[in-house]
Amino acid sequence: MSAASPLSTQGTVYLVGAGPGDPELLTLKAHRLLRCCDALVYDSLVPKALLDLVPEGCERQFVGKRRGHHSVPQPSTNAVLVELAGRHRTVVRLKGGDPFLFGRGGEEAAHLAARGIPVQVVPGVTAGIAAPAYAGIPVTHRRAGSSVTFVTGHEEIDKARPGVDWQGLARCSDGLVIYMGLHNLSRICKELIAGGLAPDTPAAVIQQGTVLGQRDLVAPLGELADRVAEQGFVSPSIVVVGQVVAERVAACAPAPADAEMPIPF
Missing domain, CATH: 3.40.1010.10 (Tetrapyrrole methylase, N-terminal domain)
Structure with missing residues (x-):
């Protein structure tokens, strides 16, 4: 038409x-x-x-x-x-x-x-809530995070407005959930530390969240990019940064599902 x-x-x-x-x-x-x-x-x-x-x-x-x-x-x-x-x-x-x-x-x-x-x-x-949940990580927590920011780590370069202010986010949000962030992870981590987050801030990466093949890595923010590269993490992955990662309860995480399985209803 x-x-x-x-x-x-x-x-x-x-x-x-x-x-x-x-x-x-x-x-x-x-x-x-x-x-x-x-x-x-x-x-x-x-x-x-x-x-x-x-x-x-x-x-x-x-x-x-x-x-x-x-x-x-x-x-x-x-x-x-x-x-x-x-x-x-x-x-x-x-x-x-x-x-x-x-x-x-x-x-x-x-x-x-x-x-x-x-x-x-x-x-x-959305994967930004479900993938951390399947890894046992709450994106908010009364003791560790009263605010959470969802942000993309892969912006279009032709946007009229400036890119993500990572240093500003380091100062204004208790926790960050980063979509499509692996490609720029090293720069993102450096910017967050420059913005005031301590290098030992808990952080995590969850690859293939909620399905078979899911795996995750928890590491200090200052080491996260190197550890991710060493262990060969790839997209699609969700990155979580903040004290909420320290509240992880792996025992409550559900088993990832087979994305190819028939739906039972």
Whole structure:
């Protein structure tokens, strides 16, 4: 469908959070939409078990983005959503985690709304809370952290505003949960220490959170980047910095799930 006739579509696009990887963390609303959708647009971090939920005959489009791999540009994804909404009544845009937390859901919603296409957002469990939880780390704690900041460690270089003020964050938040931070981890750690965090501040990295293959590392902030490099941690990983890491209770952490397992409902 062309942008010249935006009101002709009868379709609704649902921006759906797939959760952090464990298929059983999918919400009931997301499950219902996947079972009845006419078209599915999905990312690289979506578990295969969720793709198996869609009806036979559902049109599927992959639009994954991963560092170091060929990625579908965001304008192309926007165009796909508009085109599918012109041909299908129920279009699910399935994203890892939550669509409005570093998921570009806001950009897609604005693009669709500007063309008269109905949009609904279905929140999902975000990896920044779930991955630490599966490692036994609370992101807030009465004794260790009354505030938490979610921040991306991988910014677009063409942003009009300045980049993340890591030194400022070191002074204003009890804890940091950093998405996509491995590539810039050494610089981030140095900036946080320059901003006032002690080198022995507890920190952690959780790789492949909530699924089989999950592993984690706890180390002082000043040693974190070197330890991560030595042990070969890779993306996707979540970084947690702050005294909350010292409150880790590994015994309460659930076992990571098999992302390929069938959903039992």
